[in-house]
Amino acid sequence: MSIFPSYRSLQTFLLAALMVVVPMMSNADTRNYEVTSSDGVSIAVQESGAHDGPAIVFIHGYLGSHLNWLPQVESPLLQKYRLITYDLRGHGLSGKPSNGEAYRDGRRWADDLARVIAASDVHDAILVGWSLGGAVISNYLDFYGDGDIGGAIYVDGVVELKPDQIAAHPDIYRDLVSPDLETHLQTVRDFLRLCFHQQPDDETFQLLFANAALASWVMQENVQSISVPLAGLGKATKPILMLYGKKDALVKVSETIERAKAINPEVGTLLYDNSGHAPFIEEAERFNRDLAEFVEGALQ
Structure with missing residues (x-):
């Protein structure tokens, strides 16, 4: 018997729950709107902070949503910036396309980001991409260049989906796409735990789990094969920072940074000794200070 009807029912329930919870957690001045990508997919966008301030575009990771960035969006330190988040396709x-190519083709993800930047009418925005968000930045740089942005930060970002850069968790990645719903959900919990060296509080973890449960099943099956060209990263002239937690259990930090520097020797690096895969949550105050410093430096 197929598990998909049950899975979709769970998604519908969680979506309804999030639509109730999120407004209570969000800044009252948040502006929500949608843009349409090149292949017709609807992309949900959120803006807060100072509308006339320097723009930061946050790109979340696999199984996440814009809610991953609450420690930044709600930070008093960052309210002087125009804070733009969006939900990745799937x-x-x-929108959640039903065809696998919509997720395997890295150009589609780049187009989504380009449409968000164009619709927001921002110039010299700083891109901040976590995990899968790093692959989105690389695709954007490859297809659009860095002429319209001010710089980019890879936050434990995926540079390439290759064994020399991605930590081996074969059971996790196999069971994340298991056709058995219970196996899948248990593995999602295990995957989320691997994202942290300093584990989040229970409320935060439950929100992250709800994020993951909303993610498209087709996306989860196909995004592990996303194309990530690096020519754009190699040609980038704007500031690029590779910011990683030293205790990352999902990305091989040294090897990933080494690969990025081989492509572009000008990229900077910043390591957090006490963070895993999610330093923007694990050490949020430090991350926010470092982010503000990068923005100010990049836009001088």
């Missing part, structure tokens, strides 16, 4: 409140 995630959160954005």
Whole structure:
């Protein structure tokens, strides 16, 4: 018997729950709107902070949503910036195509980001991409260049989906796409735990789990084969920072940074000794200070 009807029912329930919870957690001044990508997918966008301030575009990771960035969006330190988040295709409140190529083709993800930047009418925005968000940045740089942005930060970002850069968890990645719902959900919990060296509080973890449960099943099956060209990263002239937690259990930090520097020797690096895969949550105050410093430096 197929598990998909039950899975979709769970998604519908969680979506309804999030639509109730999120407004209570969000800034009252948040502006929500949608843009349409090159292949017709609807992308949900959120803006807060200072509308006339320097723009930061946050790109979440696999099984996440814009809610991953609450420690940044709600930070008093960052309210002087225009804070733009969006839900990746197949995630959160954005559209969820039913064809696998919509997720394997890295150009589609780049187009989504380009449409968000164009619709927001921002110039010299700083891109901040976590995990899968790093692959989105690389695709954007390859297909659009860095002329319209001010710089980019890879936050434990995926540079390439290759064994020399991605930690081996074969059971996890196999069971994340298990056709058995119970196996899948248990593995999602295990995957989320691997994202942290300093484990989040229970409320935060439950929100992250709800994020993951909303993600498209087709996306989860196909995004592990996303194309990630690196020519754009190699040609980038704007500031690029590779910010990683030293205790990352999902990405091989040294090897990933070494690969990025081989492509572009000018990229900077910043390591957090006490963080895993999610330093923007694990050490949020430090991350926010470092982010503000990068923005100010990049836009001088």
